[in-house]
Amino acid sequence: MAYATAVAGKPVSRPLAQAEHTVLASPLVSPVAVPPVDRSAMDGYAVRGPGPWRLVGHVAATSRTPPELAEGEACSITTGAAVPAGATSVVRDEDARLTGQLLHGPGEPGRHIRRAGEECAAGEQLLPAGVLVDPPVLGVAASxxxxxLTVVPQPRVAAIVTGDELVHRGPSGPGRVRDAIGPMLPGLITRAGAVALPVTHLPDDRTALVDALLAADGELILVSGSSASGPADHLRPALSAIGAQLIIDGVACRPGHPQALARFADGRLVVGLPGNPFAALAAFLTLGVAVIRRMRGLSLPALTVAPVPGGLPCHPRSTRLVHVRVTAQGAVPLGHGGSAMLRGVAAADALAVVDPGPAAAIAARLLPLDPGARPWGV
Structure with a gap:
């Protein structure tokens, strides 16, 4: 439902230097043949016919009109240079032997010549829409x-962390809880492929939360610490005061069940994250990542299923998210799995998604903890 609620960003035209991490909004089509002419694939000698050949000149990579070779002639050539008309092959430097102006070497027809249009023809589709723009894609576009490029831009994500008890320096203590969610969210947002805006820290105050929600500049707003139903949890009343539509009001998963998803009248989305660190992480990897992928114009990948040696206990009504280490034997659960704990999950590779049921699960789907990683086996 989270994925279906979000909308892909409006396509924009970006220069190549600003297009990395976006997603192609339209197919990448080559306007020209590549290479446009026959080119040498090696430093060596362009030759015509069987050897030996008489050396008659040189073709540099910058030469625009190389001379035509006659039968039995050769010219030295650099990698990428246009092959002279009439050339039948290129003899590599390391295979060539020169005796005065006479060249000896293997002259297999077509060898070490990149033919015009070998990589692509003019008008040929190289990549479909929906492909992530990474450095190789930028290189292809330039070539x-x-x-x-016409791309779907990265969504901007604002984060609001609430809590009177939170401190941002030093350890926890009586009446003090060190904020672990604020430092975690920017990296999660970035790894999911979005732009992380500065984190806002608020006390447990409904008016302050309403003001922060209205002022947030992102297409997606994450709110942590106000999503449950206690006296200090103001997210749902704040959303109601703003007139936002509450689309998801709690999810049957542990940890992370108080999470929420709402939509403003202007289309911006709000994801409510629980205040416990592991629960907030689990909610981001489920609701948050699904929303961001849709906003980027990407599909949701299928999750790999792995065996669980010894099994994992199922909850009778809720999906369990258990942090595991992925080994050759399967998914091995780690300790320290409370919703407020990050020690175990920091050493894990994935969350095992354990469906509800009456017995232990002997296999589970694996949700990568790195929101930018591909699922195992994909």
Whole structure:
């Protein structure tokens, strides 16, 4: 439901230098053939016909009109240079032997020549829409002469962390809880492929939360610490005061069940994260990542299923999210699994998604803890 609620961003045109981490909004189509002419794939000698050959000149990579070779002629050539008309092959430097102006070496027809259009023809689709723009994609776009790409931009995500008891320096103590969620969220947002805006810290105050929600600049707003139903949990009343539509009001999973999803009239989305660190992480990896992927124009990948040696206990009504280490034998659960604990999850690779049921699960789907990683086996 979270994925279906979100909407992909409006396509924009970006110069290549600003397009990394976006997603192609339209297919990448080459406007030209690559290479546009036959080119040498090696430093060596362009030759015509069987050897030996008489050396008659040189072709540099910058030469625009190389001379035509006659039968039995050769010219030295650099990698990437246009092959002279009439050339039948290129002899590599390491295979060439020169006796005065006479060249000897293997001259297998077509060898070490990149033919015109070998990589692509003009008008050929190289990549479909929906592909993540990474450095190789930028390189391909540049190689076919493109200066800009039409892409779905990264969504901007604002984060609000609430709590009178939270402190941001030093250890926890009576009446003091060190904030672990605020330092965690920017990296999670970035790894999910979005732009992390500065984290806002608020006391447990409904008016302050309403003001912060209205002022938030992101297309997605994460609110941590106000999503449950206690006296200090103001997210739902604040959303009601703003007129937001509450779409998800709690999820049957442990940890993370108080999470929420709401939509403002202007289309911005709010994800409510629990105040306990592990529960907040679990909620982000489920609701938050699903929303961000849809906003980026990406699909949700299927999760790999792995065996669980010894099994994992099921909850009778809720899905369990258990942090595990992925080994050759399968998913091995780690200790320290309370909703307020991050020690165990910091050493884990994934969350094992354990469906509700009456017995122990002997296999589970694996949700990567790194929201930018591909599921195992994909």
């Amino acid at each position: 076919v002469g493109l200066n800009r």
